[in-house]
Amino acid sequence: MARGLDHIVHAVRELDAAVDLYRHFGFTVGARNIHPKTWGTENHIVQFPGTFIELLAVADESGIVPHTDRHFSFGAFNRDWLTREQGFSMLVLEGRGAPDSKSFQESGIGNFDLYEFEREARRPDGQPVKVSFALAFASDSRAPDIGFFTSFQHHPENFWNPAFQVHANTAKAVAGVVLVAKEPADHARFLSSFTDAASQTTADGVRVKTPRGDIEVLTPAGFIERFGVTAPDVSHGARLAAVRFSVGDASLFEGAPNSAGISGVYAGNATVIGRQDAMGAVLVFEPCR
Numbered sequence: 001m002a003r004g005l006d007h008i009v010h011a012v013r014e015l016d017a018a019v020d021l022y023r024h025f026g027f028t029v030g031a032r033n034i035h036p037k038t039w040g041t042e043n044h045i046v047q048f049p050g051t052f053i054e055l056l057a058v059a060d061e062s063g064i065v066p067h068t069d070r071h072f073s074f075g076a077f078n079r080d081w082l083t084r085e086q087g088f089s090m091l092v093l094e095g096r097g098a099p100d101s102k103s104f105q106e107s108g109i110g111n112f113d114l115y116e117f118e119r120e121a122r123r124p125d126g127q128p129v130k131v132s133f134a135l136a137f138a139s140d141s142r143a144p145d146i147g148f149f150t151s152f153q154h155h156p157e158n159f160w161n162p163a164f165q166v167h168a169n170t171a172k173a174v175a176g177v178v179l180v181a182k183e184p185a186d187h188a189r190f191l192s193s194f195t196d197a198a199s200q201t202t203a204d205g206v207r208v209k210t211p212r213g214d215i216e217v218l219t220p221a222g223f224i225e226r227f228g229v230t231a232p233d234v235s236h237g238a239r240l241a242a243v244r245f246s247v248g249d250a251s252l253f254e255g256a257p258n259s260a261g262i263s264g265v266y267a268g269n270a271t272v273i274g275r276q277d278a279m280g281a282v283l284v285f286e287p288c289r
Contacts, residue, residue, distance in 0.1 A: 002197035003100075004212025005174055006151050007052045008243055009090035011078050012279050015057035019044050021279060022055065026169025029055070036117050037063035039075035047164040050094070050212050051174045053243065058082060070113045072137035077147050087232065087280025088240040091177060093195060094212070095150025100136035107193040110138035110148075121158060129158040140190040143238035146179070148194055170248035172288055176214035180231045181238035184217035191215060214244075229274035229282055241275075242282035250287040 012018040019029050030045040040060045046053040056078060058064075064075035081089045097114060104110030118132035132154035140148065153159055181187055184205035191208050192199045195215065199208045204222040208215045220231040223241060232239040250270060273283040 002211055003093035003095065003150060003195050004210040005051050005177065005215075006092045006094040006212075007054050008088055008092065008174070008177060008240070009054045009056050009078070009147070010087065010279070010281050011056050011082055011089040012086050013057060013082055015042060015044065015055060015059075018055040018057070018279055022046055022053075025273075025283070027167050027171065028164055030164055033119060033121060034059075035075075035119060038065045038073075040064040041075055041078060045164070047161070048171070048173050049162075049165055050160070053174070056089075070111065071115070072112045072139075072147075072149070074115075074135075074147070081145065081147075085280050087275065088177075088243065089145075090147035090149070091179075091215070091240055092148075093150045093210070095134065095136055095152040097134035097136065097152040100150045100152075103196070104136060104138045104193070109140065109190055109193050110136070112137040112139075118154075129155075131155055131159045138190075138194050140187060140194075140238070142181070142186050142190075143179070145237055146240045169285070171245045171285070172248060173246045174213050175244040175246045175286060175289075176216060177240065178223065178227075178242040178244065178282075178284075179215070179217045179238050180220055180223045180234055180241045181217050182219065182234055184219060187217050187238055191217070227272045227282060227284060229272055230276075232275065242284055244284040244286055246288045247285050248288055250285055 022029050027046045033043050035041045040058050040063055041056055042059045044055045058079045061079060064079055065073050066076055067073045078089055101114045115135045118130055120128050121131045134152040135149050137149040188199040188206050195208050195210050197208050197210055199206050205218040223231040232241050271285040275282055
């Protein structure tokens with residue numbers, strides 16, 4: 001069965017600033033969470049039904065473990081990524097745990113051991129609960145600046161909460177993500193194996209429709225033409241550039257960039273916030289379809 005979007009990691013150097021940014025744009029942002037010391041990271045979650053944005057920063061580098069042939073280090077990847085820039089660093093799909101690791105090995109896109117961990121979370125009333133995950137990592141050699149993995153939750157009832165999924169900006173869901181690459185077709189096979197879904201050639205690139213959101217790959221020129229903002233540098237490989245949000249009332253965003261003192265783009269029925277104004281990420285707000 002095809003794997004849908006689970007979450008997207010927005011890696012930043014100043015976590016509080018990222019929280020302020022997302023709240024300013026009308027998102028409900030959850031409490032701070034602390035990852036294992038071997039990761040050295042902390043996060044806040046912006047949650048939707050079945051999908052979330054993970055605002056993530058490195059808090060303590062002292063215990064971060066390195067990569068090995070069979071171990072993908074989440075902490076080391078994001079630590080090194082943040083030495084270069086900020087933005088969307090990782091694309092995560094809903095997972096099945098060990099079967100995903102086996103599938104990735106068989107398809108030649110990952111030979112990493114399954115990684116399992118747990119942490120404490122808090123309900124809206126402040127009550128602590130345990131959440132636990134099994135992560136299966138994959139790798140696209142033509143996209144070394146994107147981390148790919150699937151996530152299986154052992155206690156989903158402790159993680160997902162409708163109270164965190166109501167946003168003042170009327171955002172209802174993550175409609176999809178957009179990658180940028182010199183040659184989008186070069187990534188079609190990897191994405192098909194990663195999602196367990198067929199890729200489609202489009203007029204401006206490649207698209208994979210998943211059970212929860214689309215994954216698109218555009219050329220830099222196609223990205224600029226579609227969204228009207230600069231694309232990330234793809235000289236070293238494909239990049240994860242944008243997240244598309246479905247909103248109930250896109251017109252609410254027409255004045256948002258100006259009120260925030262930034263240079264947003266209002267084009268038709270969508271609002272686009274560029275990389276320079278969203279800590280390296282492109283945020284696209286589209287009317288629900």
